[in-house]
Amino acid sequence: MLTEIQLWAILNGTIVTIEIALVAIVFGAIFGVIVALGRLSKNKVANGLSWFYIWFFRGTPLLLQLFIIYYAIPIIYLDATGITFEVNPMIAAFVAFSLNATAYLAEIIRAAIESIDGGQMEAAKALGMSYRQAMTKIIIPQTYKRLVAPLGNELIMLLKDTSLVSTIALFDLLRTTKTMASATGSWIYYIYAAAIYLFLTTIIQVVFDMMEKKLGIYER
Amino acid sequence: MSMVKLVNVRKSFGDLEVLKGVNLEVSQGEVVCIIGASGSGKSTMLRCLNHLERISDGEIYIEDVLSDKRANNKDLMKIDPVTVQSLCTDLGMVFQNFNLFPHLTVLDNVTIAPLIVKKEDKKVAETRALDLLSMVGLFEKKDEYPSRLSGGQQQRVAIARALAMDPKIMMFDEPTSALDPELVGEVLATMRQLAEKGMTMLIVTHEIGFAREVADRVIFMDGGVICEEGTPEEVLLNPKEERTKSFLNKIL
Numbered sequence: 001m002l003t004e005i006q007l008w009a010i011l012n013g014t015i016v017t018i019e020i021a022l023v024a025i026v027f028g029a030i031f032g033v034i035v036a037l038g039r040l041s042k043n044k045v046a047n048g049l050s051w052f053y054i055w056f057f058r059g060t061p062l063l064l065q066l067f068i069i070y071y072a073i074p075i076i077y078l079d080a081t082g083i084t085f086e087v088n089p090m091i092a093a094f095v096a097f098s099l100n101a102t103a104y105l106a107e108i109i110r111a112a113i114e115s116i117d118g119g120q121m122e123a124a125k126a127l128g129m130s131y132r133q134a135m136t137k138i139i140i141p142q143t144y145k146r147l148v149a150p151l152g153n154e155l156i157m158l159l160k161d162t163s164l165v166s167t168i169a170l171f172d173l174l175r176t177t178k179t180m181a182s183a184t185g186s187w188i189y190y191i192y193a194a195a196i197y198l199f200l201t202t203i204i205q206v207v208f209d210m211m212e213k214k215l216g217i218y219e220r
Numbered sequence: 221m222s223m224v225k226l227v228n229v230r231k232s233f234g235d236l237e238v239l240k241g242v243n244l245e246v247s248q249g250e251v252v253c254i255i256g257a258s259g260s261g262k263s264t265m266l267r268c269l270n271h272l273e274r275i276s277d278g279e280i281y282i283e284d285v286l287s288d289k290r291a292n293n294k295d296l297m298k299i300d301p302v303t304v305q306s307l308c309t310d311l312g313m314v315f316q317n318f319n320l321f322p323h324l325t326v327l328d329n330v331t332i333a334p335l336i337v338k339k340e341d342k343k344v345a346e347t348r349a350l351d352l353l354s355m356v357g358l359f360e361k362k363d364e365y366p367s368r369l370s371g372g373q374q375q376r377v378a379i380a381r382a383l384a385m386d387p388k389i390m391m392f393d394e395p396t397s398a399l400d401p402e403l404v405g406e407v408l409a410t411m412r413q414l415a416e417k418g419m420t421m422l423i424v425t426h427e428i429g430f431a432r433e434v435a436d437r438v439i440f441m442d443g444g445v446i447c448e449e450g451t452p453e454e455v456l457l458n459p460k461e462e463r464t465k466s467f468l469n470k471i472l
Contacts (some may be wrong), residue, residue: 005264022291117319119315120316120321122272122317123315123319123320123321123378124321125272125308126269126272126308126311126312126313126315126326126338126382127227127308127309127332127333127337127382127385128305128306128308128309128338128385129305129337130301130305130335132453137332137336139319141323142321142322152356216365216366217365218322218323218324218365219228219322219367
């Protein structure tokens with residue numbers, strides 16, 4: 001059985017895992033809408049910047065992005081200014097995961113917006129709505145139901161990918177249990193970790209299923 | 221005063237010229253039915269009026285105010301988005317596929333534009349919307365979502381939604397073409413009611429019987445131009461142009 005110290009350590013690791021996943025999904029969704037609208041924009045600068053953002057953050061490993069923020073930026077800063085500073089590893093994880101999730105969610109949101117029938121925008125415009133009014137009141141609200149499933153998918157991926165933060169001196173769920181397993185030579189800690197991951201992803205799955213049903217009410 | 225005036229309007233989609241110089245003037249209270257084969261430019265003409273499509277050449281006036289003036293796909297006047305927006309609200313439009321907002325109830329479909337475009341008071345907008353829904357015979361459906369209505373009911377809600385913006389001109393783009401035959405009558409009845417109230421109407425339709433009955437003027441379009449126009453008797457019963465005759469023969 002687990003000692004009290006072990007129990008607390010696993011709990012702390014679980015909290016680190018949950019925190020990073022939640023921060024990433026929230027900021028990813030907010031900035032994802034902005035990048036998605038950029039991709040849909042006729043403005044060449046907005047479109048190009050959004051394209052570049054998605055190209056970079058989707059095209060390079062998350063682990064690499066984490067290393068750049070945690071290890072490379074302090075070195076670049078030191079070379080430039082001669083001042084040393086350390087990035088708080090938790091902040092580095094929040095930033096890297098949020099930036100990465102933004103790129104994926106932007107594409108999901110863009111596809112959802114494009115899947116809404118073109119007649120909706122025309123009807124909104126014919127009623128005198130501006131592009132902004134049509135987007136916020138007519139088009140985007142219709143994407144919510146279509147976004148729930150891919151958003152749940154992304155959150156589950158994020159939750160599992162948080163194990164990457166063990167590389168930047170953070171003790172997440174997996175690293176905590178792995179340390180215990182190595183120290184004691186027992187495999188049981190891996191079972192605990194698996195059980196907790198499954199418990200968390202089950203909650204996500206159930207909650208998102210409920211949300212999807214609720215949001216689809218108008219589709220009878 | 222003319223409600224709508226098109227002067228030498230041309231519209232191309234790439235190499236395809238859909239409107240090849242259309243001139244049309246519609247006066248207040250007039251009901252104009254536009255007939256013609258698909259691809260003749262009927263719908264495009266309506267869509268140019270409220271800027272869903274931008275014309276390539278020509279001028280458009282709405283209530284004698286210049287709303288668009290272009291040559292070779294370039295603006296010859298500065299288009300102010302606010303002016304275009306207010307002109308669009310003078311032109312109500314009803315679409316072939318209804319295009320109701322599926323995430324809003326029937327009542328919210330009718331009130332949303334007055335609320336967010338005109339910033340109307342919620343009570344005022346709702347009272348008016350309920351009046352309009354009574355007029356189209358759907359008061360009791362006010363809390364339903366569009367997916368629970370039949371096509372004919374959806375189209376009547378769409379008419380109420382357009383009327384909620386207090387348009388001076390109503391445009392109908394094949395309003396009954398997507399309906400099952402037994403549902404066509406109820407939509408036409410609503411339109412007839414509007415015509416009797418003196419609404420200026422531009423109706424693209426294949427319902428020749430309806431056009432004969434309510435139109436003050438019938439326009440036959442072919443190949444991007446107005447081929448023949450006149451009273452329903454002139455155009456529908458005694459057409460002069462060969463192309464009008466052959467079109468009417470095909471559909472009657």
